[in-house]
Amino acid sequence: MKIRLPRRFLYKMILFCLLVGTLPLIFLGVFSYYKASQTIEKKVLQGNMQILTQIHSRVEQVLKNVDNSVTQFVNSSFVNQAMNKPLSVDDFQTVDQLLTDLYYFQTFELGVQNVSLINFNREWILSSGGVSRFDNGKASPKLSEYRSSPLLSAWETENYYDSYISSDDPKGKKYYSVNLVKKVPINSPNPVGLAIARIPTYELNKNLIQNAELGEFLILDRNYQIIAHSDSSMIGEDVSHAPYMGKLIALNSSEGYFEDRQTGISFRKSDYNGWVYISLVSITAMNKESREIGWLTLIITLSSILVICIISYKGSQRMYSPIRKLHTMVADGGGASDRETTDEIESIGHSILHMMQTQTKINNQLQEQIPQLTYFFVLRLFQGELTAREIKDKLPSLNGAGHWKILQVIAVQIDTLETTRYEEKDKDILMYAVNNIVSELIPVHNRLNPIVIGDSLVTLYGTLKEDMDLIKAEVNDLTRKIQKSVGYYLELPISIGISKPYHDFKATQRAYHEALEALKYRVEKGQPLIVSHDEMDSVESNKLSYPVQIEQELLDAVKVLDKERIRPLLHQFMEALTAERMNIKQYELSLVRLLVSIVRFVQDSGQSEVIWTEDEKSLLNQLLELKNLHEIEKWFFDVIIEPIIDHISDSKEDHYTKIIEQVVRIIEENYNKDVTLEMCAASINYHPYYISKVFRSQTGVTFSDYVHKFRMDMAKKWLVDTDMRINEIAKQLGFYNAQNFIRSFRKLEGLTPGRYRELYSKL
Numbered sequence: 001m002k003i004r005l006p007r008r009f010l011y012k013m014i015l016f017c018l019l020v021g022t023l024p025l026i027f028l029g030v031f032s033y034y035k036a037s038q039t040i041e042k043k044v045l046q047g048n049m050q051i052l053t054q055i056h057s058r059v060e061q062v063l064k065n066v067d068n069s070v071t072q073f074v075n076s077s078f079v080n081q082a083m084n085k086p087l088s089v090d091d092f093q094t095v096d097q098l099l100t101d102l103y104y105f106q107t108f109e110l111g112v113q114n115v116s117l118i119n120f121n122r123e124w125i126l127s128s129g130g131v132s133r134f135d136n137g138k139a140s141p142k143l144s145e146y147r148s149s150p151l152l153s154a155w156e157t158e159n160y161y162d163s164y165i166s167s168d169d170p171k172g173k174k175y176y177s178v179n180l181v182k183k184v185p186i187n188s189p190n191p192v193g194l195a196i197a198r199i200p201t202y203e204l205n206k207n208l209i210q211n212a213e214l215g216e217f218l219i220l221d222r223n224y225q226i227i228a229h230s231d232s233s234m235i236g237e238d239v240s241h242a243p244y245m246g247k248l249i250a251l252n253s254s255e256g257y258f259e260d261r262q263t264g265i266s267f268r269k270s271d272y273n274g275w276v277y278i279s280l281v282s283i284t285a286m287n288k289e290s291r292e293i294g295w296l297t298l299i300i301t302l303s304s305i306l307v308i309c310i311i312s313y314k315g316s317q318r319m320y321s322p323i324r325k326l327h328t329m330v331a332d333g334g335g336a337s338d339r340e341t342t343d344e345i346e347s348i349g350h351s352i353l354h355m356m357q358t359q360t361k362i363n364n365q366l367q368e369q370i371p372q373l374t375y376f377f378v379l380r381l382f383q384g385e386l387t388a389r390e391i392k393d394k395l396p397s398l399n400g401a402g403h404w405k406i407l408q409v410i411a412v413q414i415d416t417l418e419t420t421r422y423e424e425k426d427k428d429i430l431m432y433a434v435n436n437i438v439s440e441l442i443p444v445h446n447r448l449n450p451i452v453i454g455d456s457l458v459t460l461y462g463t464l465k466e467d468m469d470l471i472k473a474e475v476n477d478l479t480r481k482i483q484k485s486v487g488y489y490l491e492l493p494i495s496i497g498i499s500k501p502y503h504d505f506k507a508t509q510r511a512y513h514e515a516l517e518a519l520k521y522r523v524e525k526g527q528p529l530i531v532s533h534d535e536m537d538s539v540e541s542n543k544l545s546y547p548v549q550i551e552q553e554l555l556d557a558v559k560v561l562d563k564e565r566i567r568p569l570l571h572q573f574m575e576a577l578t579a580e581r582m583n584i585k586q587y588e589l590s591l592v593r594l595l596v597s598i599v600r601f602v603q604d605s606g607q608s609e610v611i612w613t614e615d616e617k618s619l620l621n622q623l624l625e626l627k628n629l630h631e632i633e634k635w636f637f638d639v640i641i642e643p644i645i646d647h648i649s650d651s652k653e654d655h656y657t658k659i660i661e662q663v664v665r666i667i668e669e670n671y672n673k674d675v676t677l678e679m680c681a682a683s684i685n686y687h688p689y690y691i692s693k694v695f696r697s698q699t700g701v702t703f704s705d706y707v708h709k710f711r712m713d714m715a716k717k718w719l720v721d722t723d724m725r726i727n728e729i730a731k732q733l734g735f736y737n738a739q740n741f742i743r744s745f746r747k748l749e750g751l752t753p754g755r756y757r758e759l760y761s762k763l
Contacts, residue, residue, distance in 0.1 A: 051279070181194060222273070398448060410460075448460040659694050
């Protein structure tokens with residue numbers, strides 16, 4: 001009965017994954033929101049303070065330029081002289097010069113709209129409107145305030161009406177201006193007049209409007225009256241009783257920042273004229289982006305937590321699955337039946353402890369399997385399936401193979417059983433006997449266990465020696481003994497292939513293929529043979545000399561089904577290959593080329609349904625596995641060519657019909673040319689002699705007679721059905737002149753072409 005096991009470890013795993021995944025994410029979300037809020041607020045405040053500094057700098061730059069200009073004007077000797085004159089009608093030149101000087105103040109850059117020069121003693125006033133009489137008794141209160149002020153130079157705020165000032169103010173009359181008031185002469189204990197430069201507040205407001213979207217900006221004079229504001233309707237209002245002004249006045253600092261009732265206030269106080277530059281920013285509006293980031297962070301965090309929960313649950317189940325399976329196996333085996341309340345890992349731990357207690361018994365069983373394990377190790381080594389680490393771990397247990405300096409692969413193959421007393425069914429027993437002989441002749445400390453792979457007995461030979469000449473002599477001596485012993489005891493011809501020497505066991509697979517490739521050298525040298533792969537490399541690779549003419553004759557013999565010529569031609573082809581000194585690759589290429597030519601002939605002749613063999617191996621693999629020229633020659637005839645001949649013989653009539661149809665079609669398409677038997681043969685890939693023989697046997701006439709008769713039939717048709725002249729018909733039929741055509745026609749029909757037309761065209 002299967003035991004029902006608890007799943008405590010799964011629940012612990014899910015809880016752990018959730019805690020590890022969600023807690024850092026929640027912390028990161030909170031931290032990100034807090035940090036983003038702080039950063040946005042800091043950046044907005046820094047930006048507003050920079051804008052406020054720029055406004056302060058631009059406004060004071062304008063004011064100082066106006067101040068310097070007015071100072072230079074009133075300090076000029078010309079003005080000082082004019083202040084001592086009554087400026088009557090006779091002084092029009094002086095007035096004109098003063099007006100010209102005053103006009104230069106009214107520039108676009110400075111924003112000055114009007115400059116007035118007042119002389120209290122001489123009772124005249126000069127402005128952009130001209131010179132007029134000034135009555136001290138009727139002076140305005142503001143002007144009287146300027147006159148009695150102890151300040152020699154000051155910036156004052158005033159409600160002012162001037163018909164020359166244009167504005168977009170809907171009130172149309174009332175304007176606020178800031179006036180630079182200077183006593184004349186400057187620094188005199190008894191000034192006789194005033195110089196007043198008026199700048200409308202909307203000129204100062206231009207510095208604020210372009211930055212209005214970043215906050216509420218305003219400029220206050222010394223009495224905390226607004227002289228510039230982002231909202232022009234606020235100009236002139238007294239804000240000294242505003243909630244935030246108490247804190248601002250109390251701060252003894254030239255600039256700073258504080259908060260009051262969800263409003264952030266940045267300010268700068270001017271040392272030049274006592275004005276205050278203020279920026280008001282709503283903290284709620286400033287934190288709007290922070291809240292958006294907060295919501296986005298919350299959504300992302302919750303989504304991530306949901307994904308983490310799903311992943312934690314699914315991932316924990318997946319990771320728990322092998323533990324659960326292992327735990328179930330242990331429980332089903334009885335190892336955990338008394339521990340149902342324990343954790344799965346603990347239960348598995350007890351089971352592992354139980355397994356360790358049985359390790360000695362398992363080791364004893366493994367010792368019995370060492371021969372099989374060794375066999376599979378050597379097999380995988382030859383097949384290149386072992387890693388360097390696996391080879392290094394195993395070598396110390398293989399008769400000191402880990403200390404070998406040089407290693408080579410020796411491959412042994414049975415050449416043939418045809419001339420021996422053995423049959424094919426005895427091959428496995430014979431390979432076992434050869435294995436025993438090889439194992440006895442090669443010392444244990446110089447080899448790994450020989451194994452059978454396919455048709456080859458393969459062993460890895462190793463030695464501690466490093467002298468290559470000595471090693472080569474030793475290997476040659478051992479292989480000769482092996483070949484001689486097998487021939488003596490088993491009366492069996494064998495060939496032995498030897499690979500190049502290598503230093504690394506990772507090269508075993510390559511050495512194995514080299515040993516097998518060396519055995520292919522029997523194609524040229526015959527058998528039995530002992531050959532090293534080094535000897536193959538020493539063969540000069542001459543330019544491939546392929547017996548094309550013999551191949552063509554062989555194919556022609558196949559086409560005409562001439563078995564008596566096929567065998568000698570095939571033998572002649574093989575002798576032509578061995579007559580040239582070529583390496584094994586060139587032999588293989590030549591044999592493959594012959595196979596391809598035969599296959600192409602089969603396809604071109606429409607005999608592609610020929611089945612050569614029922615063996616699963618491809619024709620190419622069968623060819624490359626043959627060991628000598630005798631086997632190759634026999635294979636080509638028995639497996640390849642003979643089935644073709646048998647198949648063609650069975651379908652001979654259909655084959656002849658197809659040839660006749662192809663030849664007739666060529667004649668009909670080329671009757672007006674010099675059509676020949678050779679041209680037809682080349683077109684359908686058959687020998688001219690064969691085509692001639694088939695054509696005559698099937699039609700009863702020769703090829704040339706058929707062509708001649710077809711042309712004459714065409715001539716008779718044209719003579720009766722058309723008005724073509726005799727010489728035109730001769731030209732169309734490929735005759736050199738009309739006389740030849742007439743003679744040929746008369747010989748065949750017994751009358752001339754003209755007479756034939758006369759007789760048959762009337763019918």
